[in-house]
Every structure is written in structure tokens, then in C-alpha cells.
Amino acid sequence: MAEKIVDALGEACPVPLIKAQNAIKEMNVGDILILQIDHSCAMKNVPEWARKEGHNVEIEEVDDGEWEIIIEKVK
Amino acid sequence: MDIRKNEFYKKWFKNAWTYVVGAILLSVFQIITLAVTGNPWGVSGVLANWGAWLYQAVGGSVDKWYYFSSEGAQKTLEAGFWNHGGSMRNLGIIFGALLATLFASQFKIKKIKSKKQVLAAVLGGLLMGYGARIGFGCNIGALYSGIASLSLSGWVFALFLFLGAMVGSKLLVKFFM
Numbered sequence: 001m002a003e004k005i006v007d008a009l010g011e012a013c014p015v016p017l018i019k020a021q022n023a024i025k026e027m028n029v030g031d032i033l034i035l036q037i038d039h040s041c042a043m044k045n046v047p048e049w050a051r052k053e054g055h056n057v058e059i060e061e062v063d064d065g066e067w068e069i070i071i072e073k074v075k
Numbered sequence: 076m077d078i079r080k081n082e083f084y085k086k087w088f089k090n091a092w093t094y095v096v097g098a099i100l101l102s103v104f105q106i107i108t109l110a111v112t113g114n115p116w117g118v119s120g121v122l123a124n125w126g127a128w129l130y131q132a133v134g135g136s137v138d139k140w141y142y143f144s145s146e147g148a149q150k151t152l153e154a155g156f157w158n159h160g161g162s163m164r165n166l167g168i169i170f171g172a173l174l175a176t177l178f179a180s181q182f183k184i185k186k187i188k189s190k191k192q193v194l195a196a197v198l199g200g201l202l203m204g205y206g207a208r209i210g211f212g213c214n215i216g217a218l219y220s221g222i223a224s225l226s227l228s229g230w231v232f233a234l235f236l237f238l239g240a241m242v243g244s245k246l247l248v249k250f251f252m
Contacts (some may be wrong), residue, residue: 009185009188010185010186010187010188010192011185011251012189014244014247015247015251015252018248018252019252022252025154038182038185040185042090043091044091064180064181064182064183065176065180065181065182065183066183
């Protein structure tokens with residue numbers, strides 16, 4: 001099970017979402033994607049998309065205005 | 076008690092409000108704005124005045140500029156920043172947004188990632204500012220207030236806003252991904 005960190009800090013919508021979509025495409029089932037963001041809108045649209053795709057999603061607030069979205073590729 | 080664990084704090088200050096709540100609040104503010112000032116809500120027209128005041132502050136003059144040639148525009152400029160309702164409203168929006176991120180403890184000064192980002196932001200800002208002036212409004216004054224006033228122009232603005240967003244997102248993917 002591989003773990004991939006994608007840095008989307010300082011990027012505004014929809015760049016974090018597209019980065020997450022591109023990263024997930026190249027990953028295997030069971031792999032974990034950690035998307036680093038500091039744009040609060042991405043906290044809404046990235047998990048929304050990932051859950052709709054059926055992946056497992058967790059959000060962690062790592063600092064003031066900074067989050068990690070952890071996505072486990074399920075299928 | 077830890078305020079971060081308080082239900083009401085989370086609901087009101089920490090978590091983002093839903094789109095529906097936002098839409099209702101914007102509608103209420105639009106009604107209040109129209110009722111109190113007699114004009115629908117606008118944002119970017121105010122920024123043109125800010126530009127004029129800044130230009131005057133460094134010794135420039137906009138008296139001969141066509142955009143500011145009307146009597147009303149001259150009066151507004153003469154009365155100054157602190158007597159301009161629209162300027163106060165824009166200040167309120169800026170400080171309100173700052174307050175909201177501070178209450179949620181989500182304030183962060185973001186890193187600039189690349190020169191490309193700066194160039195795109197400057198170009199985008201110039202295009203939006205110029206477009207908003209020759210289009211007689213931005214997405215608040217022309218789109219939102221236009222449609223709310225049952226004006227066809229608001230819908231025309233919406234159509235071209237949509238087309239512009241499509242082109243913009245293609246460019247964004249091409250240059251930033």
C-alpha cells in the first residue's frame with residue numbers, strides 16, 4: 001500500500017481538485033493520497049468528489065487554515 | 076470548557092455555512108440595500124472611485140475623464156471616501172471576511188508558489204476590472220442586481236460569464252496543471 005503526498009498549498013480552486021483527480025487516476029486500489037491544502041473551498045469540493053467516487057475520505061486540520069485531505073482509493 | 080468543542084461555536088463560526096444560507100443572506104442584504112439606498116448592490120464601481128481617490132492623492136486629476144464626467148460622479152468624488160456609502164460597504168465586506176476567518180481560526184498568509192501565479196493574478200485582475208467598467212458592472216452590480224431587477228441585461232451577462240468561465244478553466248488547466 002503506497003502513500004502519495006500531493007502539495008496543493010497556495011493553490012486556489014479548482015487546482016487542488018484537479019491535482020487530486022490526476023493523482024488518484026495513477027494510483028492502485030488501497031493506496032492513500034494525502035492532499036495538502038490551504039484553500040477552504042477545496043475542503044468542500046475535494047471530499048465531495050472523492051466520496052461520490054466511492055473513496056474513503058478523512059480531513060485533518062493540521063494548522064490554522066491548513067488541512068490534509070486523506071483519500072483511500074477504494075476502486 | 077474548550078470552545079473548539081462547543082457545538083454552537085462549530086456550527087456558527089468554524090464550519091462553512093451552506094450555499095442555501097448564503098443565498099438567503101445575500102437576498103436579504105440586496106433587499107435592504109435597495110430599500111435603504113435606492114440603488115441595487117454593486118461592488119466594482121466603488122473600486123473605480125478608490126482608484127480615482129488614489130490617483131488624486133498622488134497629485135493626479137480625473138476631472139476631464141469621461142467616466143467621471145457626470146455631475147453625480149464629481150459630487151461623489153468631492154465628498155470623499157468617508158462619505159461614500161458604497162466604500163463603507165466594501166470595507167465592511169473586507170473586514171467581515173477577515174473577522175470570519177479569525178473567528179474560525181483559519182487565518183493564514185499564503186505562499187506565492189510561482190511567478191506564473193503572480194502574472195495570472197495581475198492579468199486576471201486587470202481584465203476583470205476593465206471588463207467590469209465597460210460592462211457597467213461586475214457579477215454583483217450587473218449579474219446579481221441585474222437579474223434581481225428583472226432586467227434582461229443580467230441574463231445576457233450570465234450567458235457570457237458562463238462562456239468566459241469555460242474558456243478560463245481551459246486556460247487554467249493548460250497553464251497550471
